Amino acid sequence: MGLITEKLPLYLDPVPGSSWFLGKLDEVINWSRANSLWPLTFGTSCCAIEVMMAAGASRHDVARFGAEVARPSPRQADLLVVAGTIVKRMAPRLRTLYEQMAEPRYVIATGSCVISGGPFIYHSYSTLRGLDGVVPVDVYVPGCPPRPEAYFYGILTLQKLIKEGETVRRPGERRKPVLAALPAGMTVDQIQEEMRSLLVTEKNSGDRRNG
Amino acid sequence: MDNEKLLAALKTLEPQISVRENADRLAVTVPCERLGAFMSKLKLENALRFDILYAHTAIDWVAENRFELIYILSSLEHGHSLMVCVSIPRDAPVAPSVSSIWRIAEWQEREVYDMFGVLYRDHPDLRRLLLEDDWQGFPLRKDYKDDFMLEKPQ
Numbered sequence: 001m002g003l004i005t006e007k008l009p010l011y012l013d014p015v016p017g018s019s020w021f022l023g024k025l026d027e028v029i030n031w032s033r034a035n036s037l038w039p040l041t042f043g044t045s046c047c048a049i050e051v052m053m054a055a056g057a058s059r060h061d062v063a064r065f066g067a068e069v070a071r072p073s074p075r076q077a078d079l080l081v082v083a084g085t086i087v088k089r090m091a092p093r094l095r096t097l098y099e100q101m102a103e104p105r106y107v108i109a110t111g112s113c114v115i116s117g118g119p120f121i122y123h124s125y126s127t128l129r130g131l132d133g134v135v136p137v138d139v140y141v142p143g144c145p146p147r148p149e150a151y152f153y154g155i156l157t158l159q160k161l162i163k164e165g166e167t168v169r170r171p172g173e174r175r176k177p178v179l180a181a182l183p184a185g186m187t188v189d190q191i192q193e194e195m196r197s198l199l200v201t202e203k204n205s206g207d208r209r210n211g
Numbered sequence: 212m213d214n215e216k217l218l219a220a221l222k223t224l225e226p227q228i229s230v231r232e233n234a235d236r237l238a239v240t241v242p243c244e245r246l247g248a249f250m251s252k253l254k255l256e257n258a259l260r261f262d263i264l265y266a267h268t269a270i271d272w273v274a275e276n277r278f279e280l281i282y283i284l285s286s287l288e289h290g291h292s293l294m295v296c297v298s299i300p301r302d303a304p305v306a307p308s309v310s311s312i313w314r315i316a317e318w319q320e321r322e323v324y325d326m327f328g329v330l331y332r333d334h335p336d337l338r339r340l341l342l343e344d345d346w347q348g349f350p351l352r353k354d355y356k357d358d359f360m361l362e363k364p365q
Binding site: 121129 | 342343350355357359360361362363
């Protein structure tokens with residue numbers, strides 16, 4: 001990878017048509033990176049239940065987006081999912097894990113605790129008010145905790161970010177952090193309606209099974 | 212043993228106890244100077260046999276100027292559980308340690324010391340457990356303040 005990103009643009013730039021070639025190379029590299037995000041799951045509290053366990057389990061199935069290979073080791077991961085409250089004593093450990101990850105590395109901050117301190121913002125002697133002082137964050141996923149759908153939207157947002165990047169010419173470039181909320185126009189009623197229809201089909205299939 | 216029988220047995224063991232209201236299980240309040248003897252009887256008495264100390268914590272009643280120490284006990288043998296409460300003065304928070312009766316109390320008392328600053332007599336190793344060793348103050352006290360903490364705007 002280092003050979004391609006460091007040496008290749010230098011040699012290819014004088015050649016006519018090279019920018020087209022480099023663009024295609026970008027596309028291929030970005031496509032493979034975006035679709036095989038291996039998350040290092042850093043779950044310290046309730047967000048981990050939604051984001052790591054429910055999203056990984058069969059109903060929501062994060063494998064559809066290529067991010068199901070949860071790694072317990074930072075050296076094999078390229079996406080740090082911080083799910084849960086970060087306290088003062090945890091912050092240096094989190095920073096260490098981030099430093100141990102290989103480039104390119106991305107960070108998703110899920111839940112209000114990581115974004116701003118959440119319910120612990122006042123009168124807390126230990127909770128950090130926001131993760132951005134510890135590690136640079138790419139995508140924020142709001143919620144307390146966010147539903148797996150919101151986490152998927154965060155992953156899709158990150159994939160979009162990665163696919164827009166110029167990997168070969170500007171490899172280490174960081175983009176501005178993004179807030180991944182549900183699309184505009186989506187209402188709570190629609191979500192509840194969808195959940196209700198899901199539950200109804202589940203109930204019917206359960207009835208079929210039983211009788 | 213159900214709650215009435217348990218309470219009767221406890222009364223014969225220690226006449227100075229009183230029942231604490233508003234608890235999810237049988238809860239009794241013991242005077243602080245009777246705590247050590249009462250607890251070891253709870254562990255050793257055959258009919259009671261409270262062999263597990265589930266939890267130990269404290270409540271800071273700052274208006275009444277006292278700490279209330281809570282011990283939640285359970286018996287695997289008989290299947291009953293009990294809450295023991297002790298009040299100690301807030302300006303001289305000293306209580307007898309029960310770590311010689313239940314080993315687990317050693318860490319639980321360290322945590323209560325860490326958060327509330329309750330001092331335990333005869334504790335083998337009373338250090339901070341969760342916070343840094345050089346931490347100043349006891350953060351779960353109601354009047355605790357530090358530079359990091361943010362006050363809620365009115």
